[in-house]
Amino acid sequence: MSFDATREPVISFEGVRIGFDEGEILHGVNLRVASRETKILVGETGSGKTLLLKLAAGLLRPDAGRVRVLGQEISALPEKELLDFRRQVGFVFQEGALFDSMSVEENVAYRLREEAVDEAEIEQRVREALRFVELEEAIDKLPGELSGGMRRRVSIARALITAPPIVLYDSPTAGLDPVTAQTIITLILRLRDAHGVTALLATHRLQDAFAMVHYRFDAEGGRVVPVAQNGAGPATNFVVLREGAICFEGDFRAISESADSYVQKFLV
Ligand SMILES: Nc1ncnc2c1ncn2[C@@H]1O[C@H](COP(=O)(O)OP(=O)(O)OP(=O)(O)O)[C@@H](O)[C@H]1O
Ligand SMILES: [Mg+2]
Structure with a gap:
């Protein structure tokens, strides 16, 4: 359509x-x-x-x-x-709503893994999204290790990973x-x-x-x-x-x- x-x-x-x-x-x-x-x-x-x-x-x-x-x-x-x-549609939830037991990388990659995108592409896209929110260095951290502002930025990276209009x-x-x-x-x-x-x-x-x-x-x-x-x-x-x-x-x-x-x- x-x-x-x-x-x-x-x-x-x-x-x-x-x-x-x-x-x-x-x-x-x-x-x-x-x-x-x-x-x-x-x-x-x-x-x-x-x-x-x-x-x-x-x-x-x-x-x-x-x-x-x-x-x-x-x-x-x-x-x-x-x-x-x-x-x-990218959704930045009110409370950030990150998965606390998953790393930043796993949170941001979540939708791509759900869609079985290949791993090499996932790595590249996750890094790109984290670079966009200026948090590439936090890629292996857990949400609990981040400040509120950083968690909000991770949520934004997660929302834009599929380049939604x-x-x-x-x-x-x-x-x-x-x-x-x-x-x-x-x-x-x-x-x-x-x-x-x-x-x-x-x-x-x-x-x-x-x-x-x-x-x-x-x-x-x-x-x-x-x-x-x-x-x-x-x-x-x-x-x-x-x-x-x-x-x-x-x-x-x-x-x-x-x-x-x-x-x-x-x-x-
Ligand atoms: N799943 C649900 N079951 C029952 N009531 C609900 C549900 N979701 C929302 N509500 C009710 O709908 C109303 C509107 O909720 P909503 O979350 O949209 O408010 P909001 O404007 O986002 O508030 P806030 O500024 O606090 O975020 C509230 O009274 C809430 O209790
Ligand atoms: Mg609300």
Whole structure:
């Protein structure tokens, strides 16, 4: 099946509902993410951010509504095809979710070994991914021997090992000091600007997300630079979730100027 990113969003949710024993949690979410767009999801704890990311990754199925990703209705895909689909989506989990008993190498290589890629190629790709996150020297370490920021970088290396066109970041800077958070943001900008990744990013730290609007990764210079004042930066837009429903959608200017008191809570 061919997918034309100029005609269709890379990710779209239509009337998506999901609930558990305690009742419905997402109440009919509509959302679109265009090719190379970064959509920032903010909302209080329990508002449904992680659920949205898991639905986009095909890790959960909605009770009602449709989730389309890269031209496929993943909410209707049989399990076997979902496995193929997931290769196209990198997921940086909220808690890093590394396998503690496995080395950094084994964690990063995990998906490639699952797919029985040959070992020589695995070694080369794992080193490349670790070089990208500047952690090649940690290849034989266990997650327990790393700092929180390093573990987050290993999660990013693991997510990008299949060179996915879509990356879902679940609170990638949560719990990190500002300097370490900055290194993570730089990696995210690099994936966006040098690799053309389409992303959904959940966060409580809107200030970090604003860096996505104001800076870009300059591949030639190999560093992060401010976006020119009147220059068109890469598309970064904001969605605010409140109790399982979208209560705001818009760009940086719109969110900065929002008069809604719930939205304003994230601006301070
Ligand atoms: N598998 C599950 N079974 C039952 N309830 C669930 C499940 N997954 C999520 N929930 C509930 O859905 C709601 C939304 O959860 P979600 O993890 O999406 O919140 P969140 O916005 O990511 O919060 P946080 O900012 O704390 O990460 C919560 O009330 C949670 O308890
Ligand atoms: Mg969450």
